[in-house]
Amino acid sequence: MFETVKADIRAAKERDPACRGALDVVFSYPGFHAVFLHRISHRLWGWRMFFLARLLSHVGRFFTGIEIHPAVRAGKGLFIDHGMGVVIGETAEIGENVTLYQGVTLGGVSLKREKRHPTLRDNVVVGAGAKVLGPFEVGENSRIGSNSVVVKEVPPNSTVVGIPGRIVVKEGRNVGEVDLDHQVMPDPVAQAFTCLMEHVNILHKRLNALSEKEGQEQDRFDELSCRLDDIVKKSIKKASKPAHSKKAGAK
Template sequence: MSEQVAAFAKADPVWRHIRSDAEDVVVREPAMAGFLSATVLDQPSLEDALAERVAARIADPMIGASAVRHAFRDALDDDPHLADAFRIDLVAVVDRDAVCDRLLEPLMYFKGFHALAAHRVAHSLWTRGRRDFALMMQAATSAALQVDIHPAVPMGRGIFIDHATGVVIGATATLGDDVSLLQGVTLGGTGKEGGDRHPKIGSGVLVGAGAKILGNFEIGHCSRVAAGSVVLSAVPPNSTVAGVPARIVGSAGCPEPSRSMDQILATLDG
């Protein structure tokens, strides 16, 4: 390990754990040594490793891998706090995914985390006026990972997109901190009018698999949207809604639905 890489690993416990896990995998699975060396062990930092992995996944004839890596570096140079968001998102996966117990796994394999990282970079580009490149990143991410998030969408930290296939988030949606979305979720508008037309998701919200939230209204903090629900109006904080159309069926059931990931409605009050 070079002195520079050793210094980064020592200063960054998340990166240190990832490198240690990668080294263990190389011992157990020698056939993966080249892949893990190029993506993790030869990289000086988590940011570089993430840029390398996302570039490998979404690069296509429209947008080359080197352009994706450069976009990551440009976004991080513009906003160093983006590095914190990447780490908090990564830890959120391990905290909330019952089958994930290593930080290495989402970095290397989970398309929800990769799509979220790509979106954060695209959003940085969008807010700095580089809208065409941001839209190109969105298109490449959607094609490669089946996650379609408009680059205008601002997101808090600690976002978890589980399984991720079929997630669609419209341009005027917003997400607070510590939100969890499962596969097939749509945060959409209605009709074709312009302006502010998409949902505002509060912090700590859990949106279950296949749920559709359609329109410009708030989903209050620490609420649950049950799987398969169609939500057409505002949801108060700390509530659970279910059904088509969704209605309030009880309290959220716990202080932090997005972290408990509990989609079972059997214990609801009322």
């Protein structure tokens, strides 16, 4: 327990550049307070002292704004930065050296008494406001972008952004256009307008091409019409000459 708490303090010092030292973490970091109280409530839960465990968990939630169910299994080095609004459900599992930012939800999508919350493997980072929903794994060293909604398994060493979450980096290779930046998120409305504008430009080019082609064909049509008129006139003249000569011979 003591080593775990030391790891939690060290995690805050290493991952928050605003940290001024261990005392700063112990006395002024609500994320650390919530995790520390959870360590105790989880022990009580394991000893089947469910009421005391839930009561202590509620006290932690009241003072920190962070809700962690006593049954949650959390590894060493858990760091919850800022923390307000974080919710971690009963069957969630958290590996070592995981970082969660404010507004994160590790939630369930079932009412059955079974595994219904996600499992975060070691070194996972979940950005502010992200929602990870369901009984699947987020692989080690993966990152979840701010405000993403993740509803399916994430492979190790991946980066996921968007609603619903999509993988943009996998095994260190870019597989999408968006890198993880907590302040940069895909905008589906802007993307839709961009696609529409590209579509309009393509249609405009096609119309111009058709107009040019039709102009060339019209010139050719006019030329052929003139030639046809000449041919018809000449044919009429030729056809009318023998008729006049026959009438003259008859007289």
